[in-house]
Every structure is written in C-alpha cells, then in structure tokens.
Amino acid sequence: MRDRCRALLMERYVPDAARPWAVSRYSADRRETQAALEQAQTMAMLSPVQVVFLENAEAIESLGEKSRDEAVELLTAYLKDPAPFTVLVIEARRLDQRMKWGKLLTEKALVVECGLGENLDERQAAAVALASAMAEEQGVEFERGAAEDLAESVAADLMRLRTEIDKLAMFAAGRKQIRREDVRALVVSEKTTTVWELADMLASRQGRKALEFLDRLLREGEEPLPMLGAVTWMYRKMIEASELRGVTNGWGAARTLAMRPEQAQLALESARRISKARLLAGLSALQRADQRLKGGGEDARAVMEFLVTELTGGEAPAPSR
CATH class of the missing domain: 1.10.8.60 (Helicase, Ruva Protein; domain 3)
Structure with a gap:
C-alpha cells in the first residue's frame, strides 16, 4: 500500500524527467530527520514541486530524550511555515499519539492510514x-x-x-x-477451509490422516506448488498469531493479521496447538520443499508426502510408485 501511495504521489507532483532531482528519500532510523527538513526547504531543480520522503519516523520514539526533543523541535518549526514547493511525506508503521511527535503530526498534518479498513x-x-x-x-x-x-x-x-x-x-x-x-x-483459494483443515491435522500430528487428505487434494487436481504456497502462507499467519498478546478471538486478531475474522480465529486456534519452535521448524521444512519442487528433478507427490510426514513428526512414507 505504501509503495502504491509513493508511486501515486510522484506521478501527481513530479514529471518523469525531473524525478532524479525532485524526489528524495531519507530515514529517521538513520538520523536523517534534519537532512530531510533541510531538503524540504530547498527548491529542487527542473521541477516546480518536489516530494521528500522521511521513512521510519517511528524511530524518533527510541531516540534519547535530548535527540528526540531536537527532532520534534525541528519538525515543529518546519510545520509552522512549510515550504510551498514541497510535499513532505512522513512515513511510520504506527503513530503513537502519546508521544510529542505523534501529537504534532495529528494536529498539524494530514494523517493517512495505508490499509484496507475493516469493512x-x-x-x-x-x-x-x-x-x-x-x-x-x-x-x-x-x-x-x-x-x-x-x-x-x-x-x-x-x-x-x-x-x-x-x-x-x-x-x-x-x-x-x-x-x-x-x-x-x-491460486489455492483461502476462502475455503481446506488449508485450515490441513493445519488442524498438522497441529494434532495426525500424519496418516494428513497424508490421506493430501492424496485426495492431488487426485482432485490441486497443483503441489500453489498448495505449498498456501500452506507456507498459513504457517506465517500462525507465527504472527502466536505473537499476539491479549487477543482472544478472531475479531480482535483480524486487523493485525490482515485476515477475515473467521480465518483469523482458525489461525489463533491452530497457533495455540503448535509451539513457536515447531512453527519455525515447519517454515524451514516448507522452504526446503519449495526448493525441491522448483528444482524439477523430483516427483512432486513424493516431495509433498515427505513434507507432510516431516510436519507431523511421523515416519516417512514409502515412495510413490
């Protein structure tokens, strides 16, 4: 979403030919806040308007008190008299309105949330x-x-x-x-519960049942590579769900996990049944299987069967004939 917003801002304000001179990027994480504001007050060559991006602004929160206060003072001074030839874009993963700089941006700037919303x-x-x-x-x-x-x-x-x-x-x-x-x-559809049915089998170490389930999916025409992509995505979501604190249901987790509430609920339930260490080990196994499938030298069914066995901690199946 932020990539798209950046592209649209550049398209709107700066001609293609002028972008090497009229688009600049700085990072608060590299302590470039002052440099960004100085650039914002300097007219760009060959363009009536420039766009200045200051990324990772949340890093201002972690500065020492003196450095943090200096950054806020610089930003306050600029926002009192912003340059008319500059579009200053301050990016942050979150905006903590308890902090001085967060309050300042809320009061003095247009705050845009890059997300799809909850509806x-x-x-x-x-x-x-x-x-x-x-x-x-x-x-x-x-x-x-x-x-x-x-x-x-x-x-x-x-x-x-x-x-x-x-x-x-x-x-x-x-x-x-x-x-x-x-x-x-x-594309393996996330709207079905297929991938989460498999997650339940993996979580409860039902190796035989998971292999039978895999066999049915393959016989029904599911392709191994997109299926593997869906399971990898599922594991990443379970890892994210395992790191949530104070969240007890899918509605509370939906926004953070960027999933529908019913799917977020399944992610939470599965994550509670698989340890973090086992999830991370599973993700490594999925990456190895991805490399084997993309290598093209092995039987895809055998790779998937071995993967399911590894994820459930069971004995390796006999090679497919």
Missing part, C-alpha cells in the same frame, strides 16, 4: 483495484471478473495478492491477460 466489502473493492494496478505494473491485465476472483481467493491479503499476481503474470506473459481460469488453476 469486508470495502476491503474487497480496494483489493480488486490494487490487483489491477499491480497487474498493469507487470505488463498484463485481468480478464473481466478475474481480479474479483483473485481478491476473494486470497481474502484481500495484500502480501499474498502481490505474490499470486507475480505468479499469474509470469504464467500469462505470452498473451498479456490473466484469465479467470488461470486464477482457478493456479
């Missing part, structure tokens, strides 16, 4: 628009209805949306169009 319909519509923009950047476009199918399949999860578009764009590069049938073929 499911609005999240879906925004994800569809972003999917179209991401596809355009990859040089492809969606067939009518395909972007909607994709956004629904990944439940408007932006990280997974980008990953799936990268995969679909490569698959559709020859015809420059992503079709609805491509989405159905390559």
Whole structure:
C-alpha cells in the first residue's frame, strides 16, 4: 500500500524527467530527520514541486530524550511555515499519539492510514483495484471478473495478492491477460477451509490422516506448488498469531493479521496447538520443499508426502510408485 501511495504521489507532483532531482528519500532510523527538513526547504531543480520522503519516523520514539526533543523541535518549526514547493511525506508503521511527535503530526498534518479498513466489502473493492494496478505494473491485465476472483481467493491479503499476481503474470506473459481460469488453476483459494483443515491435522500430528487428505487434494487436481504456497502462507499467519498478546478471538486478531475474522480465529486456534519452535521448524521444512519442487528433478507427490510426514513428526512414507 505504501509503495502504491509513493508511486501515486510522484506521478501527481513530479514529471518523469525531473524525478532524479525532485524526489528524495531519507530515514529517521538513520538520523536523517534534519537532512530531510533541510531538503524540504530547498527548491529542487527542473521541477516546480518536489516530494521528500522521511521513512521510519517511528524511530524518533527510541531516540534519547535530548535527540528526540531536537527532532520534534525541528519538525515543529518546519510545520509552522512549510515550504510551498514541497510535499513532505512522513512515513511510520504506527503513530503513537502519546508521544510529542505523534501529537504534532495529528494536529498539524494530514494523517493517512495505508490499509484496507475493516469493512469486508470495502476491503474487497480496494483489493480488486490494487490487483489491477499491480497487474498493469507487470505488463498484463485481468480478464473481466478475474481480479474479483483473485481478491476473494486470497481474502484481500495484500502480501499474498502481490505474490499470486507475480505468479499469474509470469504464467500469462505470452498473451498479456490473466484469465479467470488461470486464477482457478493456479491460486489455492483461502476462502475455503481446506488449508485450515490441513493445519488442524498438522497441529494434532495426525500424519496418516494428513497424508490421506493430501492424496485426495492431488487426485482432485490441486497443483503441489500453489498448495505449498498456501500452506507456507498459513504457517506465517500462525507465527504472527502466536505473537499476539491479549487477543482472544478472531475479531480482535483480524486487523493485525490482515485476515477475515473467521480465518483469523482458525489461525489463533491452530497457533495455540503448535509451539513457536515447531512453527519455525515447519517454515524451514516448507522452504526446503519449495526448493525441491522448483528444482524439477523430483516427483512432486513424493516431495509433498515427505513434507507432510516431516510436519507431523511421523515416519516417512514409502515412495510413490
């Protein structure tokens, strides 16, 4: 979302030819707040307007008291008389309004939250628009209805949306169009509980049942690589869920995990049944399986069966014939 916002700001205010001179980026984490504000007060060459980005502004919170106060004073002085030829963009992962700089920005600047919001319909519509923009950047476009199918399949999860578009764009590069049938073929739908059914089997170490479940999915035509991607995504979500504190239900976890409440609830329940160490070990196993599948030299079913056995801690299955 922030990448997209940056791109739109540059497109709106700075001509292509002038961007090497009229777009600059600084980081508060590298203690460049003063340099950013000095640049904001200096006219850029070859452009009537410049855009100055100050990233990682939350780092101001962790400075020593003297350095933090100096940074806030510099920012206060600038906001009293901002340069008319500069769009100053201050980026932070969070805005703590208990801190001086957080209060200052809330009072003196336009605060924009880069997110899809909590309304499911609005999240879906925004994800569809972003999917179209991401596809355009990859040089492809969606067939009518395909972007909607994709956004629904990944439940408007932006990280997974980008990953799936990268995969679909490569698959559709020859015809420059992503079709609805491509989405159905390559994207394992997050809207179903399939991947979470498997999570329950893995969590309870039901190796035989998980292997039977895997066999059914493969016989029904599920492709190993996108299935592996979905399980990897699931493990990452369970790791995120395991790190949440004071959250007891899916509604409370939905926003932080960027998932629908019912799926967030499943992530919480699964994370409670698998230790953090086991989740991290599982993620490593998934990465190894991904490398083996992409290498192309091994039987895909055998790789997936070995993976399920490793994740459930059971005995290795006999090789598939």
